Amino acid sequence: MSSESIIEFREFSFQYYTQARPTLHNIDLTIRKGEKILIVGPSGSGKSTLGHCLNGLIPFSYKGEIKGSLKIAGKETKELDIFQLSKMLGTVLQDPDGQFVGLTVFEDIAFALENDTIPLPEMKERVQKAAAMVDMESFGFSSPYELSGGQKQRTSLAGVLVDDVEILLFDEPLANLDPATGMAAIEIIDEIHRKTDKTIVIIEHRLEDVLHRDIDRVILMNDGRILADMDADTLMASSLLAENGIREPLYVTAMKYAGVEVTAEHCAGHIDTLKTDRIREALSAWNDAVEHPQVKPASEPLLAMENIHFSYDGEKRIINNVSFSLEKGELMAIVGRNGAGKSTLSRLISGFEKESSGTISYLGEDISGLTIKERAQKIGVVMQNPNQMISKPMIYDEVALGLRLRGVEEDEIKKRVEKVLEICGLAPFRKWPIAALSFGQRKRVTIASILALNPEVIILDEPTAGQDFRHYTQIMEFVKQINRLGVAIILITHDMHLMLEYATRAVVISGGEKIADARPSDVLTDSDVIERANLKETSLYRLSQMTGIADGTGFVQNFIDYDKKVRVHQ
Amino acid sequence: MSTKLFTYNFIDTPIHRLSGLTKLIAFLFLTFAVMFSYDIRVVLLVMAFSLWVMRLAKIKFSQIRLMVIYVAVFLITNTVITFFFSPEEGVKIYGTRHEIFHIIGPYTLTVEQLFYQTTKLFKYASVIPLGICFLLTTNPSEFASALNGVGVHYKAAYAVSLTLRYFPDIQREYRNISLSQQARGLDISHKAKFTTRVKNALLIIIPLVFSTLDRIELISNAMDLRGFGKHRKRSWYSRKKFTKGDVFALVLSAAIFAGTICVSVFINHGRFYNPFI
Incomplete structure (x- = not known):
């Protein structure tokens, strides 16, 4: 230089x-x-x-x-x-x-x-x-x-x-x-x-x-x-960083949670240079003290995929023998590299494509005979780019569209749309043109327009792609809120933060096959799965290894549990 | 994906090796030939020729199945409508009237009408293999460089190439938007009323236009940043040299065109071939 x-x-x-x-x-x-x-x-x-x-x-x-x-x-x-x-x-x-x-x-x-x-x-x-x-x-x-x-x-x-x-x-x-x-x-x-x-x-x-x-x-x-x-x-x-809405590295957040006052002497700019001897004790003490939340008992399966195969031309298998199920009110992630087949799975669930063999059932009933339109009343899909969905100039009309196309009475539509707009925090904007909204607000409108049909499952394709930390948090806290109402959510993503912070379970797809179905903390600390799915080991795991914490996966899970509690208090 | 209508795909065949410009000119010659002539013999000959060209280019039926279906539907509709509006056109043209049987009201099937409509059907049908060949065997950028080579401004030539280049992307986008709108309850089947269908089509087209505009802004920025439009000329990475094959193809297609004109002028004394007199 x-x-x-x-x-x-x-x-x-x-x-x-x-x-x-x-x-x-x-x-x-x-x-x-x-x-x-x-x-x-x-x-x-x-x-x-x-x-x-x-x-x-x-x-x-x-x-x-x-x-x-x-x-x-x-x-x-x-x-x-x-x-x-x-x-x-x-x-x-x-x-x-x-x-x-x-x-x-x-x-x-x-x-x-x-x-x-x-x-x-x-x-x-x-x-x-x-x-x-x-x-x-x-x-x-x-x-x-x-x-x-x-x-x-x-x-x-x-x-x-x-x-x-x-x-x-x-x-x-x-x-x-x-x-x-x-x-x-x-x-x-x-x-x-x-x-x-x-x-x-x-x-x-x-x-x-x-x-x-x-x-x-x-x-x-x-x-x-x-x-x-x-x-x-x-x-x-x-x-x-925190004051200006930039996500700090997760290992730095972990240090702060452990009560370490980060100074320039820690050399925390890169994890490789981090001086670990000063933080070893604090981290270890914090790790032992984290309380584990009670594990919720498994509820009944809502949606089940069994031995699904899919191919466009009968030769090249896009999806190969994938089975998994989604419980009522669950928030899970389907992860994998681009082209691994995760979007294809969502297309199969919503009926956009027809599986070559296997069954998809909803509350125990085979839904292979249902049309796209019929499935949409149970399972809603929100596309990645809101511009791909929005076709009406006004917010109210956009949210009402699905109901109008189904011939629902205008009085009933008004009731349902108002309720959805209320839930989605869009009520003050109901008379606004969509052109005046930001990207995040448009995303909200598309989620609202799907929610109006009362589905029990919503599939979100890369809901936070290209969003900064503040918008990411806004969108995801909103999704969480919908989830608390009892709607099960499937996130399709390759964003590791997203699955770590919001999903309770991750299904990992690679080359059209399911290679893991576990907690995000298990997935992001398993080097074999990480490599096959083009993921990256979380820096939290690295931190645990550098500071001599034996159970790295446990450490990551502790971080997630603690982080969720901190978020609730905010 | 199974939904691609057409995409350029490189394999080494004599047709693929021709320059894009040659293919365009030959395509125009042959199209004008069949459009001009109403002689079923000429039309069938050109059709046989174009099918042979398609075989030469090793185009598989599976690549063009969807397009063939669209075209077939169009042609059949066209035939029915023609008959509906002018059932006596053939009689007017050929000047005789041989009835086969009476259908209803003013509609009677005549040999003349049958002959006229068959000729017309084959005229349209024979252009299709040529168009398919042109689209499937021409590298869009190479074609743009050829257009530029004969004096079309390179910006216009590049616009053509980009259109061909992004066609598959837009198709995929269209399909995705259409499916997601169907999930919201949109009926695009033929059951709906015509006015409803037009309204419904807008529900797909509006999002398509907006997402395409996003894409256009991105690509035009990318091109500006890499100096597109700086000079009055540009060079082309994918320019092909004019070969003997090109000369041969041009002469052949010009000859077919000239032959068709000759048949009309000297043998039929008009655009129609009349077997009834």
């Missing part, structure tokens, strides 16, 4: 023309050549806007008023266009699916070169080189449909490296990746950093995952201002 600065914000402010107030206020920030920086902040903190100012999407695509100065490599960005900027700073956007422009890996990597009218022979050579840097040469002719999320992201990275830019900007690189792939992504970013000495800026709210590898500085943003600019160890010792 040199002392030469490469990015310099000076009293920089930005206001979108469509907004009443500035999104960025008086930003002063210097990033030196070769540094690796993490920018964290909750949604709406301005961190993405900051990224857009760096890569030129502001003001190229998003218009607004810029005040102050931003220099990249000594040049004032106001005087550059997006194309000149793209030669200095390359951006890897979140959602590798949406930005895969080419039809094959090589073609996608070549995109920037094609736009630069590079002749074909030189282009092929440079593409090969960039693909080699991210280990994708052997997939050169694969189409995006054949690639995993991690491979797509490597391709996006190569597409930026092919231009030999000085700065790499990663805009939420971990969104949509399963835990193991996310970890691999952080490793490859680190590898590129060490090999090429490029300046790296990562914008992300999943702090613990990014801190899997070294970071020089963490910049914390909220309300369009920079609140902290410090190394990770100092940040862990401050109360800034």
Whole structure:
């Protein structure tokens, strides 16, 4: 790292023309050549806007008023266009699916070169080189449909490296990746950093995952201002994370629960550097003292899958002999990597697809003869993106839609919709247009519209994808509240926090087969299951091993029990 | 997935090796040929030719089953409606009247009408294998580069390629939205009244439009950030060289087109072949 600065914000402010107030206020920030920086902040903190100012999407695509100065490599960005900027700073956007422009890996990597009218022979050579840097040469002719999320992201990275830019900007690189792939992504970013000495800026709210590898500085943003600019160890010792809605690493939370006052001397920024001898006693004492909640007696099974097989073409098995059951009022998770078959299971339950063999029964009765519409009265499905479901402009009408389509009397509809809106905290908004709602509120509307049909089971597909900690907590506390009303919930997810904090049981699917059906604390401490399902060992387990606690799984379970109690008190 | 209507899939066949532009021009030549001529002999010959091309491209029936069903439904509906609205069209065209049997009211089945409608049916049917061949064997980006090569602006050419590229994604999205709306009670079967069905279709189309708009914003940002539109020209990674095969295919399809015109002008003295006089 040199002392030469490469990015310099000076009293920089930005206001979108469509907004009443500035999104960025008086930003002063210097990033030196070769540094690796993490920018964290909750949604709406301005961190993405900051990224857009760096890569030129502001003001190229998003218009607004810029005040102050931003220099990249000594040049004032106001005087550059997006194309000149793209030669200095390359951006890897979140959602590798949406930005895969080419039809094959090589073609996608070549995109920037094609736009630069590079002749074909030189282009092929440079593409090969960039693909080699991210280990994708052997997939050169694969189409995006054949690639995993991690491979797509490597391709996006190569597409930026092919231009030999000085700065790499990663805009939420971990969104949509399963835990193991996310970890691999952080490793490859680190590898590129060490090999090429490029300046790296990562914008992300999943702090613990990014801190899997070294970071020089963490910049914390909220309300369009920079609140902290410090190394990770100092940040862990401050109360800034909790105050600004960023989830601190679980091992840090565990230390706090054990009464440890975290200071910079603990070196808690990365779990590898953590000084464990000072916290050993406190943790061990806390671990012994945690009270176990009473185990609820098993209630009767509501939904049962028995020996389910499924295949689209009769040859390739998508689901292979899966059996599990869901109890009344239970909150369980189906986890596994992308493409493992977990979404297919939900499609089978809701009747979107028909199982090749096996039975699905509801309260002991076979439901294979029921149509999609009939099943929906017992089992509701909420899709991942609320935009995929919302089709009415007004909230009331959207929630009433399912009842109206079923020909229920308008008086009855009014009663039921009002009740659901009340439960979902949407009653004050009933006359609002949906366009005015935030993502989390829209999610609520889609859950409400399913709830109006009075199902006893609701399947939620990645309910918190792309949400920051505060919205994640809001959505999930709401789901919990629905669950307390007696509705059983199935969460389909690869988010480990989600299953650890909310599910009482996890069914793990890998390659279309069930490989585990246990408590989340068992799943996330079993190295075999973790590896096969592309999960990641929880840092809590690591902490227990580092501090010499013999029963690691018990420690994780203690953390979950304690954490639930703390949450209830809040 | 079983629901894909069509997706480009690379296998090494003479048809796949042709440049995208060649295939487009040949497709247009042959389509104009059958659209112009109402001579069932010509139409059947072109149809046989296009089926042979399909075999050459190693297209399996399972790939196109769904599309064939859609087309069959369309053609049958079309035939019935044609008969319903102009049952005497054949008589008007061929100038004779050979009744087979009387159906009801103004509807009588004549040999002329039968012949006219059969010709028409095959005209449409013979274009289908060509269209399928074109779509299934053409790499969208390679096609875009070919379009750009003959002077179409690269932005327009790329728009075409992106449309083809994202077609399977949008289809999948459509299916997911449709299923989730059916779960809420939407009836998309043919039992519902026409007005209800139009209203119901909106319940699927609105979410589809919004989620597609999200996607468009994302992809256009990704393209801007990688310099799309910087220069007035661009080079293409997937450009194919023009080969002898391309020349052969172009000459052959042009010849078929010319042949069809000749048959009409010199033999039939018009677009219709009349066996009744």
